[in-house]
Amino acid sequence: MSEQNGLEAFGQEWLPYLEAEMRAVLATGLGAAERHYQMMHYHMGWVDESFQPGEFGTGKRIRPLLCLMACEAVGGDPATALPAAAALEILHNFSLIHDDIEDGDETRRHRSTLWTIWGVPQAINAGDGMFALAFAALLGSKAQGVTNDRVVAALERFTACCTALTEGQHLDMWFEEQDRVEVADYLRMIEGKTASLLATSLSIGALIGGATAPVDDALYCFGRHLGLAFQIQDDILGIWGDPAVTGKAAGNDILRRKKSLPLLYALGHPTVGPRLVERISQPLDEEDLPAIYELLALAKAQAFAEEQMHSHHQAGLDGLAEALGDRALTSPLHALADELLLRRT
Amino acid sequence: MSEQNGLEAFGQEWLPYLEAEMRAVLATGLGAAERHYQMMHYHMGWVDESFQPGEFGTGKRIRPLLCLMACEAVGGDPATALPAAAALEILHNFSLIHDDIEDGDETRRHRSTLWTIWGVPQAINAGDGMFALAFAALLGSKAQGVTNDRVVAALERFTACCTALTEGQHLDMWFEEQDRVEVADYLRMIEGKTASLLATSLSIGALIGGATAPVDDALYCFGRHLGLAFQIQDDILGIWGDPAVTGKAAGNDILRRKKSLPLLYALGHPTVGPRLVERISQPLDEEDLPAIYELLALAKAQAFAEEQMHSHHQAGLDGLAEALGDRALTSPLHALADELLLRRT
Numbered sequence: 001m002s003e004q005n006g007l008e009a010f011g012q013e014w015l016p017y018l019e020a021e022m023r024a025v026l027a028t029g030l031g032a033a034e035r036h037y038q039m040m041h042y043h044m045g046w047v048d049e050s051f052q053p054g055e056f057g058t059g060k061r062i063r064p065l066l067c068l069m070a071c072e073a074v075g076g077d078p079a080t081a082l083p084a085a086a087a088l089e090i091l092h093n094f095s096l097i098h099d100d101i102e103d104g105d106e107t108r109r110h111r112s113t114l115w116t117i118w119g120v121p122q123a124i125n126a127g128d129g130m131f132a133l134a135f136a137a138l139l140g141s142k143a144q145g146v147t148n149d150r151v152v153a154a155l156e157r158f159t160a161c162c163t164a165l166t167e168g169q170h171l172d173m174w175f176e177e178q179d180r181v182e183v184a185d186y187l188r189m190i191e192g193k194t195a196s197l198l199a200t201s202l203s204i205g206a207l208i209g210g211a212t213a214p215v216d217d218a219l220y221c222f223g224r225h226l227g228l229a230f231q232i233q234d235d236i237l238g239i240w241g242d243p244a245v246t247g248k249a250a251g252n253d254i255l256r257r258k259k260s261l262p263l264l265y266a267l268g269h270p271t272v273g274p275r276l277v278e279r280i281s282q283p284l285d286e287e288d289l290p291a292i293y294e295l296l297a298l299a300k301a302q303a304f305a306e307e308q309m310h311s312h313h314q315a316g317l318d319g320l321a322e323a324l325g326d327r328a329l330t331s332p333l334h335a336l337a338d339e340l341l342l343r344r345t
Numbered sequence: 346m347s348e349q350n351g352l353e354a355f356g357q358e359w360l361p362y363l364e365a366e367m368r369a370v371l372a373t374g375l376g377a378a379e380r381h382y383q384m385m386h387y388h389m390g391w392v393d394e395s396f397q398p399g400e401f402g403t404g405k406r407i408r409p410l411l412c413l414m415a416c417e418a419v420g421g422d423p424a425t426a427l428p429a430a431a432a433l434e435i436l437h438n439f440s441l442i443h444d445d446i447e448d449g450d451e452t453r454r455h456r457s458t459l460w461t462i463w464g465v466p467q468a469i470n471a472g473d474g475m476f477a478l479a480f481a482a483l484l485g486s487k488a489q490g491v492t493n494d495r496v497v498a499a500l501e502r503f504t505a506c507c508t509a510l511t512e513g514q515h516l517d518m519w520f521e522e523q524d525r526v527e528v529a530d531y532l533r534m535i536e537g538k539t540a541s542l543l544a545t546s547l548s549i550g551a552l553i554g555g556a557t558a559p560v561d562d563a564l565y566c567f568g569r570h571l572g573l574a575f576q577i578q579d580d581i582l583g584i585w586g587d588p589a590v591t592g593k594a595a596g597n598d599i600l601r602r603k604k605s606l607p608l609l610y611a612l613g614h615p616t617v618g619p620r621l622v623e624r625i626s627q628p629l630d631e632e633d634l635p636a637i638y639e640l641l642a643l644a645k646a647q648a649f650a651e652e653q654m655h656s657h658h659q660a661g662l663d664g665l666a667e668a669l670g671d672r673a674l675t676s677p678l679h680a681l682a683d684e685l686l687l688r689r690t
Contacts (some may be wrong), residue, residue, distance in 0.1 A: 033512040101466070121448070121518055122447075124516050125511050126511075128443060128507075129508060139497070148493040151485070151493075152487070163474060163478060166474035173467055173470065
């Protein structure tokens with residue numbers, strides 16, 4: 001309970017500053033280009049479809065919190081990492097805008113996705129604008145007194161992460177066209193698509209906070225395993241989560257034949273695999289879902305995925321202990337890792 | 346003639362190094378993600394649709410040449426600006442990949458556009474990958490001995506340019522939905538979409554070459570006016586150019602009601618304007634083109650656009666003279682500006 005309270009207190013203290021930092025970066029352009037920025041504000045959960053201000057789902061702001069916490073955990077002032085934290089959250093949101101177009105997803109956080117309202121061309125471009133502004137945010141670190149040497153080091157990791165994100169997304173889409181994907185290849189994909197950004201968030205926060213290289217590396221390792229665990233959890237929720245809470249249609253991942261860990265594991269199962277292959281090589285609609293869920297249960301796919309998730313969770317906590325020593329257990333990073341993997345929705 | 350030869354000699358000396366720099370940055374990833382990079386190589390003109398190497402249209406590499414020339418013009422070694430030059434050309438090509446999707450263009454440089462071959466989702470993502478790798482290229486300046494202070498200064502301009510590009514593209518698409526766009530608003534749009542990147546190419550080259558702030562500003566000014574002139578030329582070619590040479594379908598810009606300078610000027614013409622408005626507010630197909638070309642001729646739209654183009658060309662040359670003094674006339678930058686505006690195809 002004390003860790004939970006520590007985590008909440010951390011978020012309550014820093015999230016308002018983070019939002020202010022992001023709003024300043026995504027400030028509305030003058031005159032005719034105003035709508036370009038308003039679309040970004042819609043995606044960020046700050047305005048409605050008519051660009052009227054309001055309180056909408058903003059996501060959990062996990063990545064920037066990890067960045068700020070890592071900065072503090074290594075003895076830095078989280079305020080110096082606010083521009084980097086804003087950059088990481090803006091980058092994450094850019095990738096969501098494009099992922100929604102690429103995956104044809106019409107809903108996110110219980111709202112219409114950007115492309116369904118303003119069309120694919122403007123949505124691609126609004127995402128590109130946010131991509132550029134993520135770099136602008138990170139360059140804003142100078143105003144917090146971060147040296148150019150550290151800004152360049154942070155930008156190197158940030159840029160490598162951007163490349164990894166697109167590699168991961170490439171594999172994700174490419175795998176959907178393949179009949180069979182090995183679990184090992186799948187793990188490589190989520191490493192690029194999810195783990196890289198979480199690890200980079202921690203690493204950049206630590207870097208700005210003045211961490212030594214071994215501590216920075218151990219926090220990267222923590223973030224990487226946390227990211228793998230988080231994505232596997234996401235896959236589990238994509239199949240067995242409650243649509244009313246996740247905001248995603250039930251069985252959508254299966255109907256799209258999304259290559260998630262539980263499905264890939266079941267497809268490789270010696271007895272269930274061939275039956276599942278036959279099932280999903282036919283055209284699919286919602287009526288086919290119960291039979292597919294039954295096959296997944298027979299293969300114990302959910303149990304396998306949960307075991308993998310817990311294993312990465314533990315490896316992540318080991319990395320955290322290496323980075324922070326005795327302070328690891330009472331760190332809000334520890335609490336955040338637990339909270340992420342306790343969500344059951 | 347001597348300037349033309351100087352320009353050719355400059356390109357012949359530096360383009361092979363530029364291509365090598367870009368190929369290193371866009372190096373094929375290992376294993377499963379290989380196709381992600383191969384799509385970029387296709388767009389760059391290095392491979393065919395089956396990823397077999399060959400010689401295809403690569404574009405004119407104008408932006409990186411401007412960068413390298415600016416570096417040399419202020420007394421720097423162009424080799425130190427190669428990573429930045431690669432970054433600018435990769436950024437330009439990223440924007441073309443996304444523009445082609447957003448505009449629905451199926452052909453570029455006489456070849457199928459990326460999205461028509463591998464689909465919109467993978468094309469968006471390949472563009473994003475190139476966007477990220479443009480930043481990676483610029484960060485590679487460190488290997489050429491460029492200080493972190495100059496790398497950060499270059500990144501600030503580069504990032505501002507990225508934002509301007511998306512603002513310009515936003516306005517371009519937004520204007521297409523409007524009945525009427527003023528010439529002044531149109532000029533603001535091409536400032537973001539075209540002039541900004543040319544100006545930034547010169548500015549970053551000068552910055553890496555060690556230019557003083559006034560020289561850097563004057564070269565930015567040269568690039569800005571050159572960019573405006575270049576885009577107005579492009580608009581003229583989009584209406585009156587030869588499809589066999591431009592690689593674009595004849596009258597395509599008119600059929601799409603693209604708000605280009607000649608069309609906007611004609612729409613604002615006191616007598617021709619209302620007739621043109623009536624014409625293009627109906628559904629359009631190729632049979633309507635001759636009548637529209639006749640109205641554009643009546644409004645003297647081509648002459649007006651050419652006058653504007655030459656005016657910006659002259660303002661650009663004034664900026665070049667301010668930056669380089671007596672050396673302006675014999676600079677390959679002068680020759681390049683002339684060559685760009687002598688194309689009649």
